[in-house]
Amino acid sequence: MAVTVRPLRDRDFFPWLDLFAGYCSFYEVEVTDEKALRVWSWISDKNHELGGAAAHDDDGNLVGFVHYREVPHTLTARRGLFLDDIYVKPEGRNAGVGHALMAFAQVYARENDLSTIELVTKPDNKEAQKLYDALGARTEWLTYEIEV
Template identity: 60%
Template sequence: MSVQVRPLGDKDFFSWLGLFEGYSEFYENELTDEKALQVWSWIIDKNHPLTGAVAVNDDGAFVGLAHYRPVPQTLSATTGLYLDDLFVAADARGAGVGRAIMDFVKRYAKDHNLSRIRLITAADNATAQILYDQVGTRTDWVTYEIAV
């Protein structure tokens, strides 16, 4: 299967929604209509930092997505790219879709003069970690969340 990765566009909502539902299910997170519409509104709002890309197969089906945004890197006084979400549809896994998405995101970062790409994944997501270990460097940083 070959895929082409491209930025998300205004008319991609329903195809994107199917993937975003799959992503939410993968992480056992309930996706409400309100959440989906909020995230989509961020993606298509040119004044919001979140943007996204989609992987499309030869048949025109959406098989993967990524959401990313620029983020200040204070210690280097540069701007990096934070990859919030990367998801590949179950029936497209193992076909190079994740790597194609990562290549697209890396080109995006280079084209926008961003210093590095940062991302996190679940500790038990071994499949994703195989790809991330191939394209990046695992850090020693420990991630925390604080509810407010």
């Protein structure tokens, strides 16, 4: 499968929505119309920090996405790229889609003079970890989440 990746466009909403529903299902999180519309509004708003790109197959069908945002790193006085979400349809896994999405992120980071790419994943997401391990190193930092 040949894959191309480009920034998401307004006309991508419905194919993206299908992928977003699959992403939420993968992580066993409910997807609602309100949630999906809010996330899409962030991605499509050029003034919002969240951006997104989609991977397309030979027929132009969306087969994966990555959502990203720039983040400041105070210890280095540099900026990095944080990948909030990466998702590939089951039929696109192990077919180069994840690599293509990560390559897009790397090019974006270089073009925007960003120092690192960071992401988190669940400990049981072994397939994704194979890709991330091939591209980078696990950090010694622990991630915490505090409900407010």
